[in-house]
Amino acid sequence: MTAPAERGVTAPAGVGAVAAPPMVELRGVHKAFGPLEVLRGVDLTVRAGEVTVLLGPSGSGKSTLLRTINHLEKVDRGFVRVDGELIGYRRAGDRLHELSERHILRQRTHIGFVFQSFNLFGHLTVLDNVVEAPVSAQRRDRAETVAHALELLARVGVADKADEYPRRLSGGQQQRVAIARALALRPKLLLFDEPTSALDPELVGEVLDVMRDLAGSGTTMVVVTHEVGFAREVADTVVFLDQGRIIERGTPAQVLDHPREERTRAFLSKVLP
Amino acid sequence: MTVSSRASGPFAAHAPPTADPADSAADSAADSAADSAAADPAGSAADPAERLIVVAARHPWRWVATAVVAVLTAMAVHALVTNPAWDWATVGQFLFAPSIVRAVGLTLRLTALGILAGFALGTLLALMRLSGSGLLRAVSWTYIWIFRSVPLILQLLFWYNLALLYRSISFGIPFGPGFFAAGTMDLVSPLTAAVLGLALHQAAYAAEVVRSGFLSVDAGQLEAAAALGIPRLHQFRRILLPQAMRTILPTAGNELIGLVKGTSVVYVMALSELFYQVQVIYTRNGRVIPLLLVAAIWYLALTTVMSVAQFYVERYFARGALRTVAPTPIQRLRASARSVEASLRRRRSAA
Numbered sequence: 001m002t003a004p005a006e007r008g009v010t011a012p013a014g015v016g017a018v019a020a021p022p023m024v025e026l027r028g029v030h031k032a033f034g035p036l037e038v039l040r041g042v043d044l045t046v047r048a049g050e051v052t053v054l055l056g057p058s059g060s061g062k063s064t065l066l067r068t069i070n071h072l073e074k075v076d077r078g079f080v081r082v083d084g085e086l087i088g089y090r091r092a093g094d095r096l097h098e099l100s101e102r103h104i105l106r107q108r109t110h111i112g113f114v115f116q117s118f119n120l121f122g123h124l125t126v127l128d129n130v131v132e133a134p135v136s137a138q139r140r141d142r143a144e145t146v147a148h149a150l151e152l153l154a155r156v157g158v159a160d161k162a163d164e165y166p167r168r169l170s171g172g173q174q175q176r177v178a179i180a181r182a183l184a185l186r187p188k189l190l191l192f193d194e195p196t197s198a199l200d201p202e203l204v205g206e207v208l209d210v211m212r213d214l215a216g217s218g219t220t221m222v223v224v225t226h227e228v229g230f231a232r233e234v235a236d237t238v239v240f241l242d243q244g245r246i247i248e249r250g251t252p253a254q255v256l257d258h259p260r261e262e263r264t265r266a267f268l269s270k271v272l273p
Numbered sequence: 274m275t276v277s278s279r280a281s282g283p284f285a286a287h288a289p290p291t292a293d294p295a296d297s298a299a300d301s302a303a304d305s306a307a308d309s310a311a312a313d314p315a316g317s318a319a320d321p322a323e324r325l326i327v328v329a330a331r332h333p334w335r336w337v338a339t340a341v342v343a344v345l346t347a348m349a350v351h352a353l354v355t356n357p358a359w360d361w362a363t364v365g366q367f368l369f370a371p372s373i374v375r376a377v378g379l380t381l382r383l384t385a386l387g388i389l390a391g392f393a394l395g396t397l398l399a400l401m402r403l404s405g406s407g408l409l410r411a412v413s414w415t416y417i418w419i420f421r422s423v424p425l426i427l428q429l430l431f432w433y434n435l436a437l438l439y440r441s442i443s444f445g446i447p448f449g450p451g452f453f454a455a456g457t458m459d460l461v462s463p464l465t466a467a468v469l470g471l472a473l474h475q476a477a478y479a480a481e482v483v484r485s486g487f488l489s490v491d492a493g494q495l496e497a498a499a500a501l502g503i504p505r506l507h508q509f510r511r512i513l514l515p516q517a518m519r520t521i522l523p524t525a526g527n528e529l530i531g532l533v534k535g536t537s538v539v540y541v542m543a544l545s546e547l548f549y550q551v552q553v554i555y556t557r558n559g560r561v562i563p564l565l566l567v568a569a570i571w572y573l574a575l576t577t578v579m580s581v582a583q584f585y586v587e588r589y590f591a592r593g594a595l596r597t598v599a600p601t602p603i604q605r606l607r608a609s610a611r612s613v614e615a616s617l618r619r620r621r622s623a624a
Contacts, residue, residue, distance in 0.1 A: 072496065167594070
């Protein structure tokens with residue numbers, strides 16, 4: 001139903017990938033925290049190589065939506081698939097059985113997640129932060145992982161901080177390390193939960209630069225952010241959420257410059273300078 | 274490469290001339306400053322901020338208090354040294370007596386077993402308290418409630434007299450047949466009863482200490498570990514525990530020191546740990562005070578070693594938690610020696 005708009009958006013990435021399953025597929029996702037319904041039937045498709053930005057007022061459910069993609073939040077109804085694989089559940093007939101924690105942890109190694117508050121491990125050096133998961137979760141060779149980690153740290157521009165502890169780094173540097181840590185698992189997909197919201201204004205740019213670089217290299221990304229400028233420049237698709245529903249989606253030009261919905265317009269008028 | 278090096282040629286050639294005017298400007302400024310100083314040889318009005326001398330506030334009452342405490346300390350030391358009732362000769366005679374040293378060994382063994390078993394069980398209880406299962410939480414809570422509420426000495430006597438409750442203990446299938454049974458008296462020796470009593474009592478406190486450590490770690494740490502797919506056991510050992518240690522250690526140090534002294538309660542079971550041993554000796558020779566002093570000196574020595582060890586262990590687990598790690602006493606000593614030396618040198622050059 002939304003195919004025409006998306007095909008137009010992702011022409012370069014989608015050319016050879018007509019038959020491939022979408023990288024992310026959410027169908028009828030519902031989620032409530034007690035009496036509070038946060039997600040009320042969300043359908044979303046993200047193709048491989050695409051950058052999708054989720055916009056919306058606070059409390060609209062965009063962070064929760066992002067967290068359902070790697071099962072940090074369980075869904076109450078509906079399902080999430082990443083690269084064709086059900087996340088967090090195993091289907092038997094018409095039943096979805098929740099997977100064991102070990103299984104879910106293994107699924108998450110394919111999905112990188114970057115937090116608003118970085119959540120670097122404070123007692124480990126920058127290098128150990130990056131090396132930890134590939135070695136313990138993917139059982140990769142340590143020497144090879146260290147080499148890869150140093151490469152990634154160089155890519156995000158903090159190679160000289162490899163032996164520092166995270167608290168000695170600026171917020172922007174910490175977030176770039178967190179991105180390198182997520183990339184170390186060689187994920188199929190990267191999720192960003194307001195990656196620049198905890199940063200001083202002058203540090204936002206350095207993190208967005210790294211993300212821009214990733215988007216340019218064909219990484220599939222879903223980004224929750226308030227950086228409308230970043231969305232306009234980098235996103236293939238912009239999705240606008242309000243009160244747990246997707247209100248509008250399309251190219252940045254469609255959603256940001258010519259929003260069809262009144263609520264989108266009202267939100268943008270507050271966010272845009 | 275060649276282009277850029279050629280390009281830098283002219284720039285390099287240009288550099289001296291462009292630098293010259295600035296230099297000469299600075300020179301002339303310095304000259305004029307020197308001129309004005311020469312015009313005003315006293316220099317009184319030239320730069321008042323430079324000439325002011327900072328004088329620290331005086332604290333006369335601090336000196337009075339210091340003097341009073343010094344006199345009191347001297348009196349205390351004098352009383353300790355001169356009163357013959359302390360009988361320092363006897364203290365010296367028994368301090369390293371083989372029976373005392375052996376008793377210290379037993380005290381240390383009881384402490385080590387008590388603290389290790391106590392914290393192992395305590396960690397398990399803390400995990401149970403944080404479990405999703407209501408039964409596990411309830412059992413953990415009840416355990417802590419009972420073992421913290423009943424005095425240690427009473428618990429020790431319970432274990433000592435276990436044979437009065439259960440004549441034999443059998444191992445087998447719960448409620449089913451037993452494979453192996455042994456008399457309680459043979460199985461639970463006084464030493465076992467003492468270790469059991471100390472460890473089970475310690476576990477109740479350790480559980481709360483460990484739990485407070487777990488709660489002190491930011492939830493984002495485990496969330497990040499989960500998002501990275503790090504296996505559960507690894508999350509616990511590599512991410513949660515090392516960071517919880519920062520909160521656990523100061524209180525655990527308290528517990529350890531408490532237990533060193535707490536082992537003295539075991540004297541009720543006639544086990545020859547330190548406190549029991551000095552009692553045995555002074556009932557024989559009547560020299561109560563010097564022998565109590567021997568025990569006190571040993572307890573003091575043991576806890577001193579543990580306090581020092583605690584400092585360094587805490588320092589190890591503080592890595593990454595602070596922007597700068599606190600200096601060790603030796604580093605601090607060196608730093609203060611340096612600053613004293615520097616201030617002496619300053620004073621000498623001023624004089």
